[in-house]
Amino acid sequence: MAVLRKGLNDGYVGKIGNTVTYELNGEMVKRTIGIYDDPKTIPQLSVRQVTSVTSAFLIPVHDFITIGFDLEAKKTRKGAYNIASSYNRLNAITGKYPNQNIDFTKVLFSRGKMPIIPKPSVTLTKNKLAFTWDTDFTANGIKPTDRVMLIAYLPERHRAVCLISGAKRTAGVEYLSIPRSKKPMIIETYISFISETHKSISTSLYVGQVLSQIE
Numbered sequence: 254m255a256v257l258r259k260g261l262n263d264g265y266v267g268k269i270g271n272t273v274t275y276e277l278n279g280e281m282v283k284r285t286i287g288i289y290d291d292p293k294t295i296p297q298l299s300v301r302q303v304t305s306v307t308s309a310f311l312i313p314v315h316d317f318i319t320i321g322f323d324l325e326a327k328k329t330r331k332g333a334y335n336i337a338s339s340y341n342r343l344n345a346i347t348g349k350y351p352n353q354n355i356d357f358t359k360v361l362f363s364r365g366k367m368p369i370i371p372k373p374s375v376t377l378t379k380n381k382l383a384f385t386w387d388t389d390f391t392a393n394g395i396k397p398t399d400r401v402m403l404i405a406y407l408p409e410r411h412r413a414v415c416l417i418s419g420a421k422r423t424a425g426v427e428y429l430s431i432p433r434s435k436k437p438m439i440i441e442t443y444i445s446f447i448s449e450t451h452k453s454i455s456t457s458l459y460v461g462q463v464l465s466q467i468e
Contacts (some may be wrong), residue, residue: 299350307342310355313413317404320417321445324454340364355408357441358459362404365454367446368392370422375400375442375460382463383430384444388425396448397423404443404457405429423448431448431465438465 293301311318315334322333330335340361347356373386383403401419410432420427431440445457 264333293352299353302350302353303342303346306346306353306355307338309411311341312362313339313411314404314406314415317415318362318404319418320447320451321361321402321454321457323451325364337361337380357406357408357462360441360443360457360459362443362457363402363445363447363454364456367394367399367448367453367455369455369458370395370444370446373444373458373460375444375463377431377440377463377465379466380431380433382431382442383426383428384441384442384460385426386422386444388423394453395422395446397421398449399446399453400449401427402445402447402454402457403427403429404429406441407432407441408439408441410438418447434465439463440465 260279292376311334318337319333322337325336328331331339339353345356345359345361346353347359348354370386372388373384375385376383382403384401386401399422400415401422403416403419403422405414407413414429414431416427416429440463442460443461444460445455447454
């Protein structure tokens, strides 16, 4: 708000539009605010792009990473989403500005100390992904009642199909239905496990890329 003042330099003092007027050393000064014409540097533009790419990538899996990074978040004052975003922007971005993109092989959707199951696999039949894993695998920190967590990420559609609490570890298989498509579609797949109490979770593992069939 501007105020009309009387005196040596009659006029308005305060903010009007995108300008502000004030007295400095006995003189009235008027300057523009909120407008910056300085060109951004390449490092600044690079950081902005990384932030934008990471944010757009994580939006479809927000609910999954809220659980996937919950135990990590409890160790700090940060939220699960912020921890997931920080990790992936530092470790899962490839390329240089202006061509920075997600490296799907390096992405994490969950992080924890539960042992990672070795060599899971995924196959596609019609519109269903079948994830399988070794039920004979044993290690300290895993239980038969652990639940599988799955992600099928669809980069071309900017969406994901997630399963937060799937089959028990002893089942050895779980399925995800994916959207039908009239043209081949790339699918990036991930798996992790979580205890029934949600007090233990494994770091997510990239299972592989699948090309959908034409309907």
